[in-house]
Amino acid sequence: MLIGNVGRDPDVRYLDNGVAVATFPLATSERGYRLQNGTEVPERTEWHNVVLWRGLAETAEKYVHKGDRLFIEGKIRSRSYDDQNGVKRYVTEIFADNMEMLSSPRNSAQASPQGGEPAPGVAKQTTNGKEDLPF
DSSP, X not given: OEEEEESSOOEEEXXXXXXXXXXXXXXXXXXXXXXXXXXXXXXXXXXXXXXXXXXXXXXXXXXXXXXXXXXXEEEEEEEEEEOTTSOEEEEEEEEEEEEEEOSOOOHHHHBOTTSOSBOTTOSEEETTSOEEOOO
């Protein structure tokens, strides 16, 4: 489970069979603090590579933007590959099963073209494709 801020707009691709895949970095931070002896421990930020599939990817394409705060629940997956120079590279990714949007909705993304009601059901979605009601 991670709570963090999106580092850039999601990169969404569609496979040959029409399945959507979205990827983006998510930053999580631990606040800095001062020890009893006066030593300052600085804030620490970690970056996570998040991968969303199918309905979650489509939701991210429509509603997730750089800077948004998200709750991500999923599995850690590690893989390796050889780059074009033959060097073995390692990647760790979070394959999300659940995503909840914690940022307040943006007016431009949420309003209908006529400026009416916000789009329904954008607050939470799971991989089973069913949207829950917004909070």
